[in-house]
Amino acid sequence: MYTQALNTAETNDRSLEDAGQAAQFQARIDAEERIEPNDWMPAAYRKTLTRQISQHAHSEIVGMLPEGNWITRAPTLRRKAALLAKVQDECGHGLYLYAAAETLGTSREELVDAMLAGKAKYSSIFNYPTLTWADIGTIGWLVDGAAIMNQIPLCRCSYGPYARAMIRVCKEESFHQRQGYEIMLTLCRGSDEQKAMAQDALNRWWWPVLMMFGPPDSTSQHSDTSTKWKIKRFSNDELRQKFVDATVPQAQYLGLTIPDPGMIQDADGHWRYSEIDWTEFKQVLAGNGPCNRDRMAARRKAHEDGAWVREAAAAYAAKRAHRQTAQAAE
Amino acid sequence: MSVANIEVSETPLVLYALRRADDALILGHRLSEWCGHAPMLEEDMALSNIALDLIGQARELYSYAAKAEGKDNDEDKLAYLRDVRQYRNLLLVEQPNGDFAQTLVRQFFYSAFADLYWRAMMNSRDTTLAAIAAKSEKESAYHLRHASEWLIRLGDGTDESHARAQAAIDQLWAFTGEMFAVDDGERALIHAGIAIDPGTLRGRWLQTLSDVASEATLVLPQNDWMQQGGRVGRHSEHLGHLLSELQSMQRTFPGLTW
Numbered sequence: 001m002y003t004q005a006l007n008t009a010e011t012n013d014r015s016l017e018d019a020g021q022a023a024q025f026q027a028r029i030d031a032e033e034r035i036e037p038n039d040w041m042p043a044a045y046r047k048t049l050t051r052q053i054s055q056h057a058h059s060e061i062v063g064m065l066p067e068g069n070w071i072t073r074a075p076t077l078r079r080k081a082a083l084l085a086k087v088q089d090e091c092g093h094g095l096y097l098y099a100a101a102e103t104l105g106t107s108r109e110e111l112v113d114a115m116l117a118g119k120a121k122y123s124s125i126f127n128y129p130t131l132t133w134a135d136i137g138t139i140g141w142l143v144d145g146a147a148i149m150n151q152i153p154l155c156r157c158s159y160g161p162y163a164r165a166m167i168r169v170c171k172e173e174s175f176h177q178r179q180g181y182e183i184m185l186t187l188c189r190g191s192d193e194q195k196a197m198a199q200d201a202l203n204r205w206w207w208p209v210l211m212m213f214g215p216p217d218s219t220s221q222h223s224d225t226s227t228k229w230k231i232k233r234f235s236n237d238e239l240r241q242k243f244v245d246a247t248v249p250q251a252q253y254l255g256l257t258i259p260d261p262g263m264i265q266d267a268d269g270h271w272r273y274s275e276i277d278w279t280e281f282k283q284v285l286a287g288n289g290p291c292n293r294d295r296m297a298a299r300r301k302a303h304e305d306g307a308w309v310r311e312a313a314a315a316y317a318a319k320r321a322h323r324q325t326a327q328a329a330e
Numbered sequence: 331m332s333v334a335n336i337e338v339s340e341t342p343l344v345l346y347a348l349r350r351a352d353d354a355l356i357l358g359h360r361l362s363e364w365c366g367h368a369p370m371l372e373e374d375m376a377l378s379n380i381a382l383d384l385i386g387q388a389r390e391l392y393s394y395a396a397k398a399e400g401k402d403n404d405e406d407k408l409a410y411l412r413d414v415r416q417y418r419n420l421l422l423v424e425q426p427n428g429d430f431a432q433t434l435v436r437q438f439f440y441s442a443f444a445d446l447y448w449r450a451m452m453n454s455r456d457t458t459l460a461a462i463a464a465k466s467e468k469e470s471a472y473h474l475r476h477a478s479e480w481l482i483r484l485g486d487g488t489d490e491s492h493a494r495a496q497a498a499i500d501q502l503w504a505f506t507g508e509m510f511a512v513d514d515g516e517r518a519l520i521h522a523g524i525a526i527d528p529g530t531l532r533g534r535w536l537q538t539l540s541d542v543a544s545e546a547t548l549v550l551p552q553n554d555w556m557q558q559g560g561r562v563g564r565h566s567e568h569l570g571h572l573l574s575e576l577q578s579m580q581r582t583f584p585g586l587t588w
Binding site for chain 1: 355359362363365366367368369370371372373374375378379381382385386388389392405406409410429430482483484486487488490491494575576578579580583586587588
């Protein structure tokens with residue numbers, strides 16, 4: 001689904017690298033050339049991208065859990081099939097992104113192990129629970145909507161494999177977003193009970209979704225290098241504002257109220273939102289969100305319960321290779 | 331708040347379609363429970379894919395059952411507003427996922443049958459059923475290949491995977507007989523060329539099983555005691571729990587559009 005701006009500042013180890021190569025690299029970036037896996041790149045660029053792409057992949061995989069929570073309870077067969085297909089898409093994004101991260105030289109196993117050990121982050125939006133069917137609509141509408149806002153610029157990211165992955169991912173996310181909005185529209189045109197369900201979901205998800213864009217620019221410590229390398233093209237606050245401006249009219253069309261009484265439209269047409277509670281954001285990042293423990297426990301359980309299956313597949317492949325070698329030798 | 335169960339006029343044709351629809355929905359539902367929890371991401375994808383195929387088959391078969399019945403039931407009413415005694419699926423497909431071996435063995439037993447069954451049904455005189463069969467056969471062939479390849483890996487993998495695969499075969503074997511049973515209503519459809527006699531497929535089904543089992547170094551049980559009852563609504567205790575989850579929204583919020 002999406003990675004948020006969690007990257008911390010890189011230690012500067014470029015002094016060890018050839019200054020000429022670094023200058024040439026930057027010149028390529030400035031000329032909007034794509035960097036490919038076999039090209040020379042600064043170690044810090046490799047490290048930043050490995051972390052960002054793998055965080056993004058982890059987010060796709062952990063993001064399967066809150067929505068997967070409703071696959072067995074979807075209210076109609078059509079909704080059930082659509083939700084299952086959507087969660088399957090997220091899994092596909094995860095696989096695709098792990099493959100993109102692997103082009104930078106770290107294996108999927110290592111990346112997954114880091115996540116399961118709690119050393120690598122995933123988007124904290126998935127640490128909130130899906131309590132009603134309206135949450136499934138809201139996730140599609142807002143969470144995927146915010147993801148798209150973040151990922152469209154990533155389609156022009158300087159690293160080729162990531163940029164190409166994002167083009168495909170964005171297409172699917174945009175379909176998911178329309179699907180989510182259509183669920184909301186159905187609820188809002190339904191009974192009073194359904195409308196209340198939709199409003200309640202919006203109330204719970206609105207602020208966490210705004211937090212998906214990361215800390216405010218005034219406190220963000222790491223955007224400079226990412227901007228210079230053209231990994232990041234807009235600041236957190238710029239993207240957040242774009243998202244809010246796009247979303248408010250959608251909420252109005254649904255007849256829902258954004259849970260921010262202080263929100264006003266300024267003279268330029270921008271919707272100005274109230275102060276975000278960054279204490280909550282930090283708490284969730286620190287592991288204290290409503291579902292952090294459940295999400296990690298679910299991923300670890302799947303991994304541990306599946307260990308014997310992966311071992312069996314590896315053992316069988318080894319036996320087969322051995323037999324083929326023996327046959328060839330005869 | 332609760333909703334009364336719908337009534338279904340189970341003519342032989344309606345019952346025929348319902349039974350196959352229920353098989354596909356319940357097995358698809360079981361597989362969908364894996365989504366997000368599979369041993370590897372590739373299997374999250376594959377099991378979801380198979381689940382989607384089966385749910386798709388179920389929707390077509392329910393719609394056809396509703397049409398054949400000619401009242402105001404539809405795919406969702408048939409899926410969400412019948413209780414455990416009205417469900418007509420095989421006992422095999424409602425068995426819990428268990429470990430990955432149990433899920434795969436359940437799938438293998440079913441897909442080895444479904445592949446043959448739908449291929450034969452492509453010659454049905456009922457054009458709708460023949461069309462559903464043509465689509466389902468293509469999907470089942472893939473499901474069978476997926477399950478067979480896994481069963482061979484598990485059987486001929488490690489000691490642990492071998493033991494788990496063998497235990498799953500032993501545990502699920504008694505639920506396979508029901509696939510080949512036919513009642514009077516269905517026999518009439520067979521005579522009319524609308525359905526085919528599943529009993530005629532048993533030999534080839536067994537052959538598929540023993541070929542794969544032999545490559546997997548697994549053994550098929552010799553006992554021939556078979557559990558039955560699913561086709562007439564006498565289920566295991568597991569199905570009621572599955573339905574209470576599947577139907578929770580429609581039962582809690584009756585008559586709404588979602």
